[in-house]
Amino acid sequence: MMRDSCHIAVLVFPFGSHATPMLNLVKGIAASAPENVKFSFFSTAESSKSIFPGSAAKCDGDFSNIKAYDVWDGVPEHHVFSGNAIFARIGMFLDATPGNFDKAMKEAEEDTGLKLSCLLTDAFLWFSADLAEKHGVPWVPFWTAGSCSLSAHLYTDEIRKLGATTEETVGMIPGFEGLSIDDVPREILLDNEQSPLSLLLHNMALNLPRANAVVVNSFEELDPAITLDLKPKLQNLLNVSPIPLIAAAAASRTEPKFAANHDDECIKWLKKQDETSVVYIGFGSSVITLPPHEMVALAEALETCKSPFLWSLRDRARKSLPAGFVNRTSGFGKLVSWAPQMEVLASGKVGVFVSHGGWNSVLESISFGVPMICRPFFGDHGLNSAMVENKWRAGLKVKDGVFTKNGTLNALELVLNGEKGKELKENVQLIKGLAIDAVKPNGSSMRNFQELLKVITMS
Missing domain, CATH: 3.40.50.2000 (Glycogen Phosphorylase B;)
Known part of the structure; x- marks a missing residue:
C-alpha cells in the first residue's frame, strides 16, 4: 500500500x-x-x-x-x-x-x-x-x-x-x-x-x-x-x-523530447552555423584546468583548423591562451564563460564535442548523437574515454592523453572530415536511437x- x-x-x-x-x-x-x-x-x-x-x-x-x-x-x-x-x-x-x-x-x-x-x-x-x-x-x-x-x-x-x-x-x-x-x-x-x-x-x-x-x-x-x-x-x-x-x-x-529554450548568446550564435559543423569544447567542473602548454596547443589547433568553434572557458583560464588568439579567431570562433551544454549538444549544430570524458558529458553527447574527442584527467575519465573509443566507437581519445597541436588537428580532421568520422557519426547516431528507445x-x-x-x- x-x-x-x-x-x-x-x-x-x-x-x-x-x-x-x-x-x-x-x-x-x-x-x-x-x-x-x-x-x-x-x-x-x-x-x-x-x-x-x-x-x-x-x-x-x-x-x-x-x-x-x-x-x-x-x-x-x-x-x-x-x-x-x-x-x-x-x-x-x-x-x-x-x-x-x-x-x-x-x-x-x-x-x-x-x-x-x-x-x-x-x-x-x-x-x-x-x-x-x-x-x-x-x-x-x-x-x-x-x-x-x-x-x-x-x-x-x-x-x-x-x-x-x-x-x-x-x-x-x-x-x-x-x-x-x-x-x-x-x-x-x-x-x-x-x-x-x-x-x-x-x-x-x-x-x-x-x-x-x-x-x-x-x-x-x-x-x-x-x-x-x-x-x-x-x-x-x-x-x-x-x-x-x-x-x-x-x-x-x-x-x-528535449526542447532547447535558452535564448542566450551561445544558442543565438549556434543558430547561425551550419549543421554538424561546430567544434564544441567544454571540460565540465571548475576543478579541471588544462596545463598552459595544452591550452596553447588546443588553441593553435583550433586556429589552424578554422572550423567554427564554441569554447566554454572560464575567464580566469583565458590568461593561458596565445596572445591575440581571441581577435584572430573572432570570425569563426566564440568563447563563453558558461554554456547550456545539453542545449548546445541538442542543437544539431555540433560536429564534435571536445571533452574531459566525464560521465555526464559522455552520456549527453552520445544521447544527442555527437561524436567526441576525449582528454581524460582523473577518476572514471580514462575508462569512459576508452569505452567511447574502443567499445562504442563513438569518438577518439587524444593521442597519449594530452593535447598537442598536431595530435589535436589530426583528431579534428578525422572526426569532422575523414572516413573515420563518418563511421563515428553513424555509430553515435545508432546509440542515440537506443537512448531514445530506452x-x-x-x-x-x-x-x-x-x-x-x-x-x-x-x-
Missing part, C-alpha cells in the same frame, strides 16, 4: 558533478510521484547554492515538494585552504560523516513532522546502508556515473591482483574485452591506506549488495554485457537514463524508472 505520506531523504556527495544528476533524478521522480511524496535534499551549503536557483532553502515553483537542508562540510571555522584543496575538502567532509547527515535528517523530520521513509543517496555514501538500517527504511543508492565504472569498482579485488604495472587487459570483466588496466580508475589500483577515496570506493563496492535497489545513470542497451553481469551481483539494478529525457517523458506521459513508454529505462518509483514510495 502507498504510505499516507512518503518522506524521502536524498543524501548528496557534494563534490564534482555528483549533485546535478542527483537533483535531476529527484526532479524526475517528483514530477511523476503522487503529491504525498516529499523530498528532503541534504548537501553542503556551497553545493546547494550552486544547483538550486535563488534560495538554497527550496527548489523552484514546479518542485515545491523538494526542500534543501544544509549539512556541515567538515571544515573548521576560519580554516584557510591553500592551492587546489579539493581532496582536502573531500577528506574533511568524509570525516564529518555520517554525523552531519544524521543531524540534518533529524532536523528535517522535526521540520516536516514526517518520519523518513526511504534513503535515496549517492552511492559514494556507503555508510547510508547503516543509516537506513537504523531508521528501518529502504536504502537506494544512485551511481551517478556509467555502468562500466560501477563494474570496475565491483571488481576491485580482482583488478588489484593483476598489479598496477601489468600489461594484461582487464578482459576478465564482462564488457571490458580489449581494455587495458591503464584505463581503469586510479583509485582501484591504490591500496586503501594510500587514499581516503580508494577506501571510500572499496567500502561502497562491498556494501552495494545490501541496497534494496541500485540506480545507475545509464541505459541498459549501452552496455548489455555489463548490465547482464551486474544484475546477479545487486538486488535490483535499475538503469534510468538519459534522465532529462526520462523526466520529460514521465511528466508528460508522451514520447520523450525512455519511450515501454523502454528499458522507463520501466526501470517506474520500478524505482515503486521502491521508494511503497511500504
Whole structure:
C-alpha cells in the first residue's frame, strides 16, 4: 500500500558533478510521484547554492515538494585552504560523516513532522546502508556515473591482483574485452591506506549488495554485457537514463523530447552555423584546468583548423591562451564563460564535442548523437574515454592523453572530415536511437524508472 505520506531523504556527495544528476533524478521522480511524496535534499551549503536557483532553502515553483537542508562540510571555522584543496575538502567532509547527515535528517523530520521513509543517496555514501538500517527504511543508492565504472569498482579485488604495472587487459570483466588496466580508475589500483577515496570506493563496492535497489545513470542497451553481469551481483539494478529525457517523458506521459529554450548568446550564435559543423569544447567542473602548454596547443589547433568553434572557458583560464588568439579567431570562433551544454549538444549544430570524458558529458553527447574527442584527467575519465573509443566507437581519445597541436588537428580532421568520422557519426547516431528507445513508454529505462518509483514510495 502507498504510505499516507512518503518522506524521502536524498543524501548528496557534494563534490564534482555528483549533485546535478542527483537533483535531476529527484526532479524526475517528483514530477511523476503522487503529491504525498516529499523530498528532503541534504548537501553542503556551497553545493546547494550552486544547483538550486535563488534560495538554497527550496527548489523552484514546479518542485515545491523538494526542500534543501544544509549539512556541515567538515571544515573548521576560519580554516584557510591553500592551492587546489579539493581532496582536502573531500577528506574533511568524509570525516564529518555520517554525523552531519544524521543531524540534518533529524532536523528535517522535526521540520516536516514526517518520519523518513526511504534513503535515496549517492552511492559514494556507503555508510547510508547503516543509516537506513537504523531508521528501518529502504536504502537506494544512485551511481551517478556509467555502468562500466560501477563494474570496475565491483571488481576491485580482482583488478588489484593483476598489479598496477601489468600489461594484461582487464578482459576478465564482462564488457571490458580489449581494455587495458591503464584505463581503469586510479583509485582501484591504490591500496586503501594510500587514499581516503580508494577506501571510500572499496567500502561502497562491498556494501552495494545490501541496497534494496541500485540506480545507475545509464541505459541498459549501452552496455548489455555489463548490465547482464551486474544484475546477479545487486538486488535490483535499475538503469534510468538519459534522465532529462526520462523526466520529460514521465511528466508528460508522451514520447520523450528535449526542447532547447535558452535564448542566450551561445544558442543565438549556434543558430547561425551550419549543421554538424561546430567544434564544441567544454571540460565540465571548475576543478579541471588544462596545463598552459595544452591550452596553447588546443588553441593553435583550433586556429589552424578554422572550423567554427564554441569554447566554454572560464575567464580566469583565458590568461593561458596565445596572445591575440581571441581577435584572430573572432570570425569563426566564440568563447563563453558558461554554456547550456545539453542545449548546445541538442542543437544539431555540433560536429564534435571536445571533452574531459566525464560521465555526464559522455552520456549527453552520445544521447544527442555527437561524436567526441576525449582528454581524460582523473577518476572514471580514462575508462569512459576508452569505452567511447574502443567499445562504442563513438569518438577518439587524444593521442597519449594530452593535447598537442598536431595530435589535436589530426583528431579534428578525422572526426569532422575523414572516413573515420563518418563511421563515428553513424555509430553515435545508432546509440542515440537506443537512448531514445530506452525512455519511450515501454523502454528499458522507463520501466526501470517506474520500478524505482515503486521502491521508494511503497511500504
